[in-house]
Amino acid sequence: MTEVIHEPARAVPVLHETEVLVAGAGIAGLFAALESAAQGARTTLVDEYSMVGGNYGPGLGSRHDLWQSPTFRDRGLGGQVGAFLRELERRGGIKTFDFISGGDNVPWRWQGMAPIPVIDRNEFQRLALQRLRELDVALLLSTTVAGAVVQNGAVGGVFVETPDGRRAVRAQVVVDTTGEADVAAAAGADVDASHAGTEAGMGLFFRVEGVDWERYEAFRAAERGKPLARAEQRWVDEVLVPAMDMVWKNYPRELLPFIMADWASGAFRYVAPVPGGAYAYKIPFATHDQDVTTIEVRWPPDKLSVLNALNRSTIEASARQHAYDTIDFYCRHVPGFEQARVSQTAPYMGNRWSRTIVPDYTLTKEDIVAERKFDDVVHVLTTLYRYDETAQQAGRTRRLVDLKNREEGHNFDIPLRQFLPQGLDGMVAAGRSIGRERTASLRWRWIAKVTGGVAGLTAAVAASAGAPARQMDIRTLQRALVAAGYYLGEPERLAELGIG
Ligand SMILES: Cc1cc2nc3c(=O)[nH]c(=O)nc-3n(C[C@H](O)[C@H](O)[C@H](O)COP(=O)(O)OP(=O)(O)OC[C@H]3O[C@@H](n4cnc5c(N)ncnc54)[C@H](O)[C@@H]3O)c2cc1C
Known part of the structure; x- marks a missing residue:
């Protein structure tokens, strides 16, 4: 049994009051705060870093953003998300590159990709701060959400650690x-930590x-x-690939002789063992944003957990090393x-998939393949792949869509x-915190933006109605989403829902 020490109960001063509090100013949190404030709710945005943006901010991410599917190119992204991205593009803060001509040597499975938008991190940060100020969002930076205020089964705020x-x-x-669903977990709601071990793993930009x-x-x-x-092929098959056990068998082909020589002499392991059963390797440079690249860390699911601070610190330190x-x-x-020299490692190390809420309803692969309609739809999303006969014939479960066509x-x-x-009122989740069903890939950046915007709007409408989100009139919410520009379907569908 784990040893415990009882912390004395204490009176905690109330620092601040707000209508909507957004815990985590990452990609989803930023758009949740902007949308909530745009709806007129007094909004506060909290983050443990001194900047906003999460994976785009202290995470130094932005390699590529997969919001180029035909649906979104044609219909655009709505609400504060769309407005923000259009303005960012106008300022030259979105560049595109052709993934196929990218520098990676391995034939990617993602053939058929259209040019992919890449976000300029500094322009993103600058515009984010400007929009937050214009919409009067209160910022609590360098502040960690450390607990949930729960009364009668509803969240009524958070405890924070401040200077x-x-x-x-x-x-x-x-x-x-x-x-990582920190608020839901702290509030005692059911959470799913089964992905905290591995699957997509952590990455350091x-x-x-x-x-x-x-x-x-x-x-x-x-x-x-x-x-x-x-001999090289044999070494790749027998040594490198098993050492990686990785999803993408991705290594820089042109460096193979050096990789093999250093591996043999012990000077350097391209795939480095990390204490506890994990391994780290570098994604090959690609031409779109050459000066930033990633160290990936993977591990067997039963060995390490990113929710364990000791495990996590080992992973983080090893990736930097x-x-x-x-x-x-x-x-x-x-x-x-x-x-060459390393000029910066990201202060925030991203984690693709970890603890999530256990939602009232979890999307399944069957829902997605059948394109199932829900009466309480709050957004229509599009996958970048299809499950179909072509994929099955090729021995895969799914194939990427041919975006060029x-x-x-x-x-x-x-x-x-x-x-x-x-079982918990007073709380809405967005971004990775809701990404429970792997098939739906709800963690992609463009989806994190969309779910953030939808959650922020939902929170603002619930706060204004003084009712828990699950008891709100769904048509009122859907009308507000459509009015803000979010995509809930074509006019016939809106008519069916009675909101057209
Ligand atoms: C290495 C890597 C590569 C990726 N590549 C791609 C890609 O190519 N394309 C793509 O679409 N997606 C990619 N992703 C996925 C995508 O970046 C994330 O899923 C996305 O950032 C999710 O947004 P989010 O807002 O949920 O989380 P984040 O952007 O991670 O934001 C979470 C925020 O919450 C804050 N926070 C956390 N806990 C607390 C707390 N207790 N108190 C206060 N603040 C807190 C953090 O500081 C952070 O700002 C990648 C992810 C990683 C890690």
């Missing part, structure tokens, strides 16, 4: 956008400088496409990298119930 100690913030509705990219690309161009020698070691390896061997994925409803933690 001045523990404080309380009262709120009518809390939006949990911590990415880091930046290098001093690279002569032209020399590097010339070297790659000369090497690219050369077939592997038999591997970033330095990898660039040293590049400096030793790779043309163009002689003067404007093929659509499955269009599926996301119901309000997916945002609501079972």
Whole structure:
């Protein structure tokens, strides 16, 4: 049994009161706060970092954003999400690159991708701060949400750790956008931690400088496409791939002789073992945003958990160490990298999938494949793949849609119930915190934006009605979403719902 120490009960001063409190100012949290404030609710946004943006902010992410599906290109993203992205684009803060011509050497499964938008992190941050100020969102930065105020089965605020100690913030509705359902877990709601072990794993973005990219690309161009020698192929199959046990068998082909030599001498392991059974490796550089790349960490599900602070710290420290070691390896061997150095590692290490709420309703693969309609739809989303005979014939469960030919994925409803933690009122979740069903891939950045906006609007409407979100008149909410520009279907569908 785990040893426990009882903390004395204490009176916690109330620091602040608000109508809607958004816990976690990442990708979902930012848009939740903007949408809530745009609906007229007094809104407060809390984050443990001193900046907003989460994976885009201290996470240094933004490699690519998969919101280029035909549905969204044609209909656009609605609400504050769409307005924000249009303004960001106008300012030159969204660039595109063609994934197929990207630098990775392995034939990606994602053939058929249209050019992919890449967000400029600094422009994103600048516009985010401006919009938050314009909409009068109160910011509580460098503040960790450490507990939930729960009364009569409803969340009525959060406890926070501030530079001045523990404080309380009262709120009518809390939006949990911590990415790991921290508020729901603290409030005692059922949460699903079964993905905290692995699946997609953690990734550390880091930046290098001093690279002569032209020399590097010339070297790659000369090497690219050369077939592997038999001994190299055997080494990849017998040593490298088993060491990775990875989803993407992705390694820089042109570096293989150096990788093999250093592996044999013990100078450097491209796939480094991490204490506790995990392993770290670097994603090959790609041409779209060359100075930022990722160290990935994976581990067997039963070995480590990102919810265990000791495990997590091991993973985080090992990923940083591997970033330095990898660039040293590049400096030793790779043309163009002689003067390279790591200039920044992200202070926030992303986690693709961890603890989530257990919602009133969990979308299933069957719902998505059947494009099932829900009466409490709050957004229609589109997959980037299809489950069909072509995929089955190729021995896969799904295949990527051919975006160049404007093929659509499955269009599926996301119901309000997916945002609501079972048995707990006063709280709505968004972003990774709701991404329970793997098939729906609810963790993608563009979906995190959309679910954030929807959750923020829902929270504002619930606060204004003074009713828990699950008791609200769903048509009132759907009308408000449509009026804000969110996509709940074509006019016939809206008419069917009685909101057209
Ligand atoms: C390495 C990596 C690569 C990825 N690549 C892609 C990609 O190519 N395309 C794509 O679409 N998606 C990608 N993703 C997924 C995507 O970035 C995330 O799923 C997305 O960021 C989810 O948004 P979120 O708002 O839920 O979480 P985050 O953006 O992680 O935001 C969570 C926020 O909550 C804050 N927070 C957490 N706990 C607390 C607390 N207790 N108190 C206060 N603040 C707290 C954090 O500081 C953070 O700001 C990637 C993710 C990772 C990790």
